[in-house]
Amino acid sequence: MEYFLELFLGGLTRGSIYALIALGYTMVYGIIELINFAHGEIYMIGAFTALIFASVFTLLGFNDLSILLLASLAAVTWASAYGYTIEKLAYKPLRKAPRLSALISAIGMSIFLQNYVLLAQTSDFLPFPRLIPHFSFMDPIVHVIGSAELVILITTAVVMIALTLLIKFTKLGKAMRATAQDRDMALLSGVNINKVISFTFIIGSFTAAVGGVLIASHIGMINFYIGFIAGIKAFTAAVLGGIGSVPGAVLGGMVLGWTESFATGYVSSDYEDVFAFSLLVLILIFRPEGILGRSTTQKV
Amino acid sequence: MLSFAEIRRSVLVSAWFMFLTFPVMVIRVNPIEEVVEWRWRNLIMVGAGSFLISFVWRYLIARKERGKKAAEAGRAGGPPLARRAAVHAGFHKPLMGALAVFVLIFPFLFSTYQVNIMATALIYVMLGLGLNIVIGLAGLLDLGYVAFYAVGAYAYALLNHHFGLGFWAVLPIGAVMGATFGILLGFPVLRLRGDYLAIVTLGFGEIIRLVLENWNDFSFGPSGIANIDRPGFFGVEMSLEAATNYVYYLLIGLVLMTIFFVNRLQNSRIGRAWIALREDEIACQAMGIDKTKTKLTAFALGATWAGMAGVVFAAKTTFINPASFTFLESAIILSIVVLGGMGSIPGVIVGALVLILLPEYLRAFSDYRMLLFGAILVIMMVFRPEGLIAGARRVYEFKGKKETSDTADGIHT
Structure with missing residues (x-):
């Protein structure tokens, strides 16, 4: 039973990270119907930025808490800046082009960013400092859930709630929903489409960077390639829950996290990624609209 | 002729890219010796590079827009010289x-x-x-x-x-x-x-x-x-x-x-x-x-x-x-x-x-x-979504009356 609980919580932690990254996919897809292939790379760049700034601040002799805050701040700032720039360079000129063109452009951007970090930094795995402190009140239950996991769960919950509020109750959220429903009509009603799309990329990159910092400090290792697998899995989570739906992304992330956690715990750890990809293939074949998604009829 | 507004835009673009690439390009951490390497030369290169590239980028975007307009106006020329040769x-x-x-x-x-x-x-x-x-x-x-x-x-x-x-x-x-x-x-x-x-x-x-x-x-x-x-x-x-x-x-x-x-x-x-x-x-x-x-x-x-x-x-x-x-x-x-x-x-x-x-x-x-x-x-x-050598479309040309030749030309694109 304790093993089961451990796997359950492990899956939940994993799933929260997938959900954080999946949010970016699902929001971008909801608005411009593009699979932002470079989204995983944003997450990777967020983690790298945090690592770089954490190292610099450590050398400057800052204390642990301020390092955590400053490094996370730098990570979300730069990740958002990258998200914004990528949209302007690689997707905006292609908004009226066939969808395949935008997707190929996104794949190109993803390969470019991976190799940019590889060449400018290193191809080796870098040790990531344990930014999240250890809480002593967690000691009695530390064999089931550690403080890092707790912080991940709480942060994910906070980000999700904030995002839901933003989408439901602010003017920007209303503009985002309008753009997602009908871009041309939103434009006619006076919504600044370019601004809304830019904001969507910024918010998506922000959550991806949060996920990047959390998972990197949990696992303790990063390299330039982490974004690819994480990106694919987060996309799986987004599709699983129903792409375009924010609660769907969270649910999809959790389901994927548990699938992986239980499959590796009870079956075999060699095929961890195979389980994730098989789940993706099965979902797309049998329920392409996802768990919470609505099926859309194609209009001619 | 380069206008002042063009130069200002490029300066802004180059400043933005210098900011954007700052952590990844300039700082490199060596985790074993615990030293940080500052590579300021890269920053200058990124700045100068993006300054120049932004001109080319804008020129190409403008050219593409012009091409699109020309195509819409129906002035699409025949196949390019290289292909005809x-x-x-x-x-x-x-x-x-x-x-x-x-x-x-x-x-x-x-x-x-x-x-x-x-x-x-x-x-x-x-x-x-x-x-x-x-x-x-x-x-x-x-x-x-x-x-x-x-x-x-x-x-x-x-x-x-x-x-x-x-x-x-x-x-x-x-x-x-x-x-x-x-x-x-x-x-x-x-x-x-x-x-x-x-x-x-x-x-x-x-x-x-x-x-x-x-x-x-x-x-x-x-x-x-x-x-x-x-x-x-x-x-x-x-x-x-x-x-x-x-x-x-x-x-x-x-x-x-x-x-x-x-x-x-x-x-x-x-x-x-x-x-x-x-x-x-x-x-x-x-x-x-x-x-x-x-x-x-x-x-x-x-x-x-x-x-x-x-x-x-x-x-x-x-x-x-x-x-x-x-x-x-x-x-x-x-x-x-x-x-x-x-x-x-x-x-x-x-x-x-x-x-x-x-x-x-x-x-x-x-x-x-x-x-x-x-x-x-x-x-x-x-x-250039069509690639280096664009795939040729099969074009059916109407070799009859002269009035219809305009529409036949239109299919060339």
Whole structure:
């Protein structure tokens, strides 16, 4: 039973990270119907930025808490800046082009960013400092859930709630929903489409960077390639829950996290990624609209 | 003339990129010695580079917009000069003749090393032409194409290892295996639309690679399979040099065969059905084209070439392991098709030669190879989606009354 609980919580932690990254996919897809292939790379760049700034601040002799805050701040700032720039360079000129063109452009951007970090930094795995402190009140239950996991769960919950509020109750959220429903009509009603799309990329990159910092400090290792697998899995989570739906992304992330956690715990750890990809293939074949998604009829 | 506003915009762009690339380009952390390296020179390079590139970028965007307007106004000119020269009979035949002679005497002019590189490039020409069927003609974005390549390579490696089957016996088997896997993948994804299809094929490619990596009893895991037989020639013993030349000629033969088949396919009933499918799926169905059959044949035929290329690859290198079949390989083949021009046979050949040979000859440049591939995909999509050599549309010209000639010209685009 304790093993089961451990796997359950492990899956939940994993799933929260997938959900954080999946949010970016699902929001971008909801608005411009593009699979932002470079989204995983944003997450990777967020983690790298945090690592770089954490190292610099450590050398400057800052204390642990301020390092955590400053490094996370730098990570979300730069990740958002990258998200914004990528949209302007690689997707905006292609908004009226066939969808395949935008997707190929996104794949190109993803390969470019991976190799940019590889060449400018290193191809080796870098040790990531344990930014999240250890809480002593967690000691009695530390064999089931550690403080890092707790912080991940709480942060994910906070980000999700904030995002839901933003989408439901602010003017920007209303503009985002309008753009997602009908871009041309939103434009006619006076919504600044370019601004809304830019904001969507910024918010998506922000959550991806949060996920990047959390998972990197949990696992303790990063390299330039982490974004690819994480990106694919987060996309799986987004599709699983129903792409375009924010609660769907969270649910999809959790389901994927548990699938992986239980499959590796009870079956075999060699095929961890195979389980994730098989789940993706099965979902797309049998329920392409996802768990919470609505099926859309194609209009001619 | 450069206006003040233009310069100010470029200065802003360059400042933005200096900010953007600051953490990754300037600071480098050495975790072992715990020192931080500051590379300010990179910052200056990024600033200057983005300042200049922003002018080019804006110029190209403006040119593209102008081109679009001109096309809308119906002033689309005929085919470009290069194409007209290439297809002109007086020029075409000597050009092709010279090319054929060069291709045939290539191994006598250059060293074994060069022939080997050329053979690698030819394998990519085959792969590119195969993927071109799936992406260029049928418009199905297949990101797991390398899986079929792996199937062919492992089919030969395993059959050779366990049963001692030769290259020529396995070449058709590899092709059939490729086609079978193509259909196996094709069936479940028939209902999916473009971008979902891309992700599923990517997942499929990764599953094949991960299985090959982890199923030690079957595929010998990450260590791969070594000592695969080279292609035989009626049992004649060959030196390494002769074997390399032999593989080269064999590949030339296979590429010619591929070109022949793809060319015939393109202009056949099924080829036209693919193009119709690419242009508009619903309209295509409305015209009475069987969508299922058309998609499955595209997958199967595309995968056939990958299967054959895989067999040749295994025979050429005599060693394979799962590391040769990563997603990046699929991305390279995709770049070849996109750079060359989707749906264009000469385009794909040029694309493969450029992308595979350039990094080999410009050694200093080979580190930046993948970076460049990524950039090529983005830049081609933004500025020239039709590729280096655009695929020619079949144009039906009305050679009757003169009044209708305007509309016939309009189809040229």
